[in-house]
Amino acid sequence: MKATGHDLEPATYPVLSGLARVGPATSAQLGREIGLDRSVVSRHADKLTAAGLVKRVPSNSDKRATTLMLTRAGESAVSSMRTRQADQIAAELASWSDEAMERFTKDLEFLIGSLSMNPLTDSGPDRNDVAPPT
Numbered sequence: 001m002k003a004t005g006h007d008l009e010p011a012t013y014p015v016l017s018g019l020a021r022v023g024p025a026t027s028a029q030l031g032r033e034i035g036l037d038r039s040v041v042s043r044h045a046d047k048l049t050a051a052g053l054v055k056r057v058p059s060n061s062d063k064r065a066t067t068l069m070l071t072r073a074g075e076s077a078v079s080s081m082r083t084r085q086a087d088q089i090a091a092e093l094a095s096w097s098d099e100a101m102e103r104f105t106k107d108l109e110f111l112i113g114s115l116s117m118n119p120l121t122d123s124g125p126d127r128n129d130v131a132p133p134t
Helices: 010-022 027-034 038-050 072-094 098-117
Strands: 054-058 066-070
Touching: 010 027, 010 038, 010 054, 010 066, 010 072, 027 038, 027 066, 038 054, 066 072
Parallel strands: none
Antiparallel strands: 054 066
């Protein structure tokens, strides 16, 4: 993640992004939000703490736990990475034909509709009940 000015593994990005999205959280809480085991979140947080992007503070609710939170440098890193990602996506999409963009839009709408009918934490209707776009 050289875009942050730090030489970090890309695998640490979900921890940064997750903290930006949900705010301060324990490793266990953040892990549930981003789909990673608490121990993996903790290892990534160690690297991000050493880089000055995340800080650990004692948990108010559990004296055995620490709460992870972004530092100002961490907030800045997330912002610059998101801007870079958005710029890369915009540059790629600019080269697509109208037909390709229309097909992508329909497929994305289908995906969003399918996921909203059947969230990962809910056992809603079978995904096969939803017809894919043609």
